[in-house]
Amino acid sequence: MLTAKDSSTVGHELTKLCRDILNIIQGGFPLEKNPYDFIGDAVGTDAASSLAAISSLRESGVIRRIGGVFVSSRLGYTARLCCGRLAEPLLPIYTEYTSAITAVTHNYVRNHSYNIWFTVIGESDDAAGNTVALIEKNTGLKDIKMLKALKQYKIRTYFSMNDKAMSPCEPQMAMPDVPHVLDFRTKRIIGTVQGDLPCGTRPYKEWGEVLDLSEDELIACIKEMKESGLMRRFGAILRHQRAGYTENAMMVFSVPHEEADRAAETLIKYDEVSHCYEREAFADFPYTLYAMVHARSPEEMESQIAKLSSEAGDYGYVVLKSEKELKKTSMKYFCEV
Numbered sequence: 001m002l003t004a005k006d007s008s009t010v011g012h013e014l015t016k017l018c019r020d021i022l023n024i025i026q027g028g029f030p031l032e033k034n035p036y037d038f039i040g041d042a043v044g045t046d047a048a049s050s051l052a053a054i055s056s057l058r059e060s061g062v063i064r065r066i067g068g069v070f071v072s073s074r075l076g077y078t079a080r081l082c083c084g085r086l087a088e089p090l091l092p093i094y095t096e097y098t099s100a101i102t103a104v105t106h107n108y109v110r111n112h113s114y115n116i117w118f119t120v121i122g123e124s125d126d127a128a129g130n131t132v133a134l135i136e137k138n139t140g141l142k143d144i145k146m147l148k149a150l151k152q153y154k155i156r157t158y159f160s161m162n163d164k165a166m167s168p169c170e171p172q173m174a175m176p177d178v179p180h181v182l183d184f185r186t187k188r189i190i191g192t193v194q195g196d197l198p199c200g201t202r203p204y205k206e207w208g209e210v211l212d213l214s215e216d217e218l219i220a221c222i223k224e225m226k227e228s229g230l231m232r233r234f235g236a237i238l239r240h241q242r243a244g245y246t247e248n249a250m251m252v253f254s255v256p257h258e259e260a261d262r263a264a265e266t267l268i269k270y271d272e273v274s275h276c277y278e279r280e281a282f283a284d285f286p287y288t289l290y291a292m293v294h295a296r297s298p299e300e301m302e303s304q305i306a307k308l309s310s311e312a313g314d315y316g317y318v319v320l321k322s323e324k325e326l327k328k329t330s331m332k333y334f335c336e337v
Contacts (some may be wrong), residue, residue, distance in 0.1 A: 002130070013172045014062070014244070017043060018053050022062070022243065025054070025236040026158050029066055029197070031219045036201060037237040047201070055199060065196040065330070068222065074180050074335055075190070078128045079121045081279070081290075083114040084136075084144040095255065096328050102335075103131045107327035110250065110320040114285065116141055117320070121331045137198035145282050151260065153276040154268040155232065158241050161296065180230055183216040186253055187334040189213075189221050194333060235306070247321075251308060252287035254316040260289055261308045264277045266311045267291050272304050287318065 014022070020043040023179045030038040036047035037052075043050065057063045072079040086094055098104045098118065107118040116285040122128030129146065136144055182190075189211060198206040208218040240248065260278045267289075269277050269331070275292040294306065295301035305319055 001035065009242055010209070014057075014161065015053075015208075017045065017049070018057055018062075020235065021050060021053050022057070022159075022161045022238070023043055025066070026238065027235055028038070028233060029223055029235045031204075031234065033086065033202060033215050033219070035203065038210040051201060053249045058199070060242065063313075064237045065275075066236045067195055067197055068079075068190070068234050068260050068329075069227070069237065070190065070194060070225075070230060070333060071232055071331070072333075073248040074230050075182065077121050077123055078125050079119060080128050081119055081147045081149070082116045082132060083147070084141040085114055086116045086139070086141050087136065089135070090140040094135075094141055098135060098137050099253075101129070101131060101135070101238070104135075105329050105331050108322050108323040109326065111322050111323055112318070114143075114145070118327075120146075134300075142244055145285075147279045147282075149277045149279055150288075151264075151278040153264040154270075154273065156209040156225060156274055157237075157274045158271060159238055159240055159245050161243070172299075180228065180246050182194055182221075186221075189218070189226075190230075191332075191334045193218075193222060194330060222235065239328075240294060243298050247298060249293050249301060249305070249319050249321040251293055251305065251317055251319050253289040253291075253312055254281070254286045255313075257288070263289055263312050263315065267308055270304075270308070273308070286316070287313075 002235060020193075021039060024039060024042055027036060028138055033037050034047065036051045039045065039050040039054075040047045048327070053064070054066075058066075066189075094116070095107075098107055098194060103120050103122055105119050105121060109114075109115055110117050119129050120128050122131055132144055132146060135141055143252050192207055197203045200206055204215045204218050208215050213221070220235055222231070226234060253263060255278075257278070264276050264278070267273050272293055275290070277290045278288055279290055281288050291308065293301070293304055295304050301321075310316055
């Protein structure tokens, strides 16, 4: 084991108002001139109270940011999940080096011989590969695998703030990944709305002034990007540990390709499964169906694992639990614009 779980990632105690607001704004932050009026109406309070609650959630670190989440492939970028083997003494060197690389967005230590798992995003396959080659050269990470997704079944990161256990949900299914031709204006808007929404009462007005757009124009642009599939969602992105979800793991199943659709359908209906992909197996790792699972306690995680493994079918599987989160950020697209 490289590390123990970081004890600083303990969930915060949240008021009912904060929980109710988080349940709403994860799925979608209101695209309205006065968004806090709409949030207040939805949770039975006023705009000032909803703004104050969200400000406190930002200050405490429960909310990482509020903004757009984009589909990399539709912007012309390549995303790859990667894994490798790292000797324990090299972890500080690896962590420092990869933390400085914008293209590395998610980075975890997991309990497996392939103990490092990270996501790299580049403007092309070659760019992503070059980043991985530099990581190998400069950190001592060995036997790196770049795992292309054969099929995406679900991406829906949503953390229920209700006390009851998470229930089956309608999954957010994948759409065909067709890159869009983007003009300078659209790239500039993306470069702004991928950031953190201003904290004032009229946040779209503040962003619009930076972009030389009116509130109405900017809101219309964001709606259009959602409808076209460039943007997966516009909402709050949480630090799941501080929101109370202290456990996460990646379940990987050895599923024949012709049976992957059926097995995936049994997994993606559950909220606790945020991501589900089919990937190619590789030498000494025969697993092809990947599911990310989140829970609020070790006991809940074990219960979820038992349920999901039973429902998926009679397939071999392993559970790669996260021992340490080294990095979790959003990709910054079109920084040169």
